[in-house]
Amino acid sequence: MRLINQRPGRVGAILLGAIPFALALAAYVVGSAVRRAENPQDKLLPSLEAMGTAFARMAFEADRRSGDYLLWVDTAASLERLAHGMLIAAGLAIVVGALIGILPVGRALLSPFVSAFSLIPPITVLPILFIVLGLGEAAKVGLIVVGTAPLMIRAVAQSVLDLPREEIIRAQTLGASTMQLTARVVLPQMWPHLVRAIRMGLVPAWIFLVSAEAIAATEGLGYRIFLVRRYLAMDVIIPYVLWITLIAYVLDRALALASRRLFPWAHLSGDAL
Amino acid sequence: MTGTAAGAAPAFVEVKRLAVTYGDAPILEGVSVGVAEGALVTIVGASGCGKSTFLRILLGQERPTGGTVAIDGAPIAPEPDPNRGIVFQKSSVFPHLTVRGNLMLPFEIAGGGPLARLFGARRRAARQKADAMMERIGLAHAADRYPAQLSGGMQQRLALGQALLPRPKILLLDEPFGALDPGTRREMQALLVELWRETGMTVFMVTHDIQEAFDLGTRILVFDKIRHDPQHPHAYGATITYDIPLKGPVAEALRPATPANLNVKDAF
Ligand SMILES: Nc1ncnc2c1ncn2[C@@H]1O[C@H](COP(=O)(O)OP(=O)(O)OP(=O)(O)O)[C@@H](O)[C@H]1O
Ligand SMILES: [Mg+2]
Numbered sequence: 001m002r003l004i005n006q007r008p009g010r011v012g013a014i015l016l017g018a019i020p021f022a023l024a025l026a027a028y029v030v031g032s033a034v035r036r037a038e039n040p041q042d043k044l045l046p047s048l049e050a051m052g053t054a055f056a057r058m059a060f061e062a063d064r065r066s067g068d069y070l071l072w073v074d075t076a077a078s079l080e081r082l083a084h085g086m087l088i089a090a091g092l093a094i095v096v097g098a099l100i101g102i103l104p105v106g107r108a109l110l111s112p113f114v115s116a117f118s119l120i121p122p123i124t125v126l127p128i129l130f131i132v133l134g135l136g137e138a139a140k141v142g143l144i145v146v147g148t149a150p151l152m153i154r155a156v157a158q159s160v161l162d163l164p165r166e167e168i169i170r171a172q173t174l175g176a177s178t179m180q181l182t183a184r185v186v187l188p189q190m191w192p193h194l195v196r197a198i199r200m201g202l203v204p205a206w207i208f209l210v211s212a213e214a215i216a217a218t219e220g221l222g223y224r225i226f227l228v229r230r231y232l233a234m235d236v237i238i239p240y241v242l243w244i245t246l247i248a249y250v251l252d253r254a255l256a257l258a259s260r261r262l263f264p265w266a267h268l269s270g271d272a273l
Numbered sequence: 274m275t276g277t278a279a280g281a282a283p284a285f286v287e288v289k290r291l292a293v294t295y296g297d298a299p300i301l302e303g304v305s306v307g308v309a310e311g312a313l314v315t316i317v318g319a320s321g322c323g324k325s326t327f328l329r330i331l332l333g334q335e336r337p338t339g340g341t342v343a344i345d346g347a348p349i350a351p352e353p354d355p356n357r358g359i360v361f362q363k364s365s366v367f368p369h370l371t372v373r374g375n376l377m378l379p380f381e382i383a384g385g386g387p388l389a390r391l392f393g394a395r396r397r398a399a400r401q402k403a404d405a406m407m408e409r410i411g412l413a414h415a416a417d418r419y420p421a422q423l424s425g426g427m428q429q430r431l432a433l434g435q436a437l438l439p440r441p442k443i444l445l446l447d448e449p450f451g452a453l454d455p456g457t458r459r460e461m462q463a464l465l466v467e468l469w470r471e472t473g474m475t476v477f478m479v480t481h482d483i484q485e486a487f488d489l490g491t492r493i494l495v496f497d498k499i500r501h502d503p504q505h506p507h508a509y510g511a512t513i514t515y516d517i518p519l520k521g522p523v524a525e526a527l528r529p530a531t532p533a534n535l536n537v538k539d540a541f
Pocket of ligand 2: 324325326447
């Protein structure tokens with residue numbers, strides 16, 4: 001049988017998927033053991049135990065100075081910024097995306113601006129945001145919005161433009177006004193694409209969140225990583241990176257699952273990652 | 274059933290010297306025809322000669338480059354409206370609504386305000402009417418399925434049923450049964466003729482099946498180019514070259530091959 005037709009079974013797929021993880025882990029363990037055999041003080045590749053201990057300390061021991069459980073304080077702060085940023089970006093994507101997608105006038109008015117705006121490298125806006133909005137939460141949320149909204153708006157607008165022309169015509173032959181057509185035909189079919197746009201936007205959102213926190217923050221996952229970097233505390237940095245990755249993964253899966261639950265009709269055909 | 278002579282009262286659908294040009298390629302030119310109310314007009318012609326374009330003009334989806342189209346004496350609205358229903362070859366029912374949802378939508382649009390939503394007793398009434406149509410087109414057993422879960426024939430029946438709910442005066446069909454197998458196509462033809470008889474609407478149906486055109490129509494229009502320049506094959510547009518009155522739907526052509534097929538509802 002051709003290779004393109006050979007499909008792994010359920011268990012086989014899980015085992016195959018586990019191989020790269022196992023290899024990466026093994027490479028790390030070996031590398032770490034080799035370096036520590038040469039120099040027991042080595043900080044670059046700490047042992048799994050050392051990282052476990054450091055992570056447990058961040059999660060379950062109150063900080064000596066502040067009395068906070070740092071991991072949870074950092075996680076809460078970062079997630080709050082992420083949520084605010086994504087909420088605003090999603091709101092913009094709905095309103096501007098729908099205007100561009102549905103109304104020729106809206107397209108003419110907004111599409112060139114969004115296209116131009118999306119070309120601004122978001123990180124170059126960060127100093128401006130800090131100057132205008134101060135070093136508080138607003139600037140960090142603002143960076144996430146600037147970094148994600150244009151691409152989410154464009155994805156959502158395109159999904160509306162991709163609706164079959166026949167459907168829009170048919171809705172009109174049923175007597176639908178622009179408002180009715182939007183409410184009953186366009187928006188319902190837009191939601192699954194919005195969820196996709198949010199999943200897509202979360203990737204740059206994390207980058208801009210961590211960048212902003214690295215520069216100006218007093219707590220947050222990105223702040224912590226860049227703080228302990230000064231002490232070469234790889235035993236904290238690596239678990240934090242894995243923790244961020246885990247959160248990102250869970251968020252993505254949750255959104256994918258929510259889309260399947262809420263919009264079953266949109267998932268009736270085709271494979272999706 | 275025939276075109277109006279000069280001076281006579283205008284027909285229900287009156288097309289005069291219609292011309293359509295895309296860029297500088299004429300697609301249709303000099304198309305004039307008058308169609309009486311209640312006719313079932315079938316339209317045939319070579320691929321690409323402008324049959325779909327003609328329907329798009331009747332629908333109001335596009336403006337003609339020249340000429341006029343009037344319905345019931347008034348120029349057609351320049352955008353689609355509930356007076357003119359349409360069924361495309363490709364299913365165009367709404368994929369995010371179930372069969373019942375699709376059939377309720379016309380009522381929700383008519384009476385549900387800007388958001389097209391009905392509640393309480395009015396919603397129940399709409400649901401009853403939707404269910405009646407669902408019964409009529411033989412989809413009662415598939416009420417809660419989404420279009421993607423229906424066969425091609427079922428999707429077309431749904432499209433037809435939905436298009437009829439606003440009670441259009443004119444129904445436009447663009448190769449509606451082209452993608453269906455012969456058995457299913459016969460059932461759909463029979464259903465269409467039944468619904469046409471019940472409603473008294475005027476039907477324009479484009480088809481590639483000459484037999485279908487002769488069997489179903491009360492009148493057949495043939496689109497073709499009358500002028501042809503071998504050096505410039507696209508120099509001239511098509512027009513109506515034959516306009517033949519027919520007896521109307523042929524009974525035996527519509528009779529299903531076996532009695533088992535008689536019940537449209539159990540066809541799938
Ligand atoms: N939007 C458009 N812009 C330019 N040319 C177009 C456009 N739509 C259709 N045409 C051209 O107009 C001609 C007629 O198209 P139309 O779809 O009406 O043909 P048709 O008779 O329905 O053909 P078929 O039987 O294959 O469906 C074709 O040559 C096509 O290429
Ligand atoms: Mg066509």
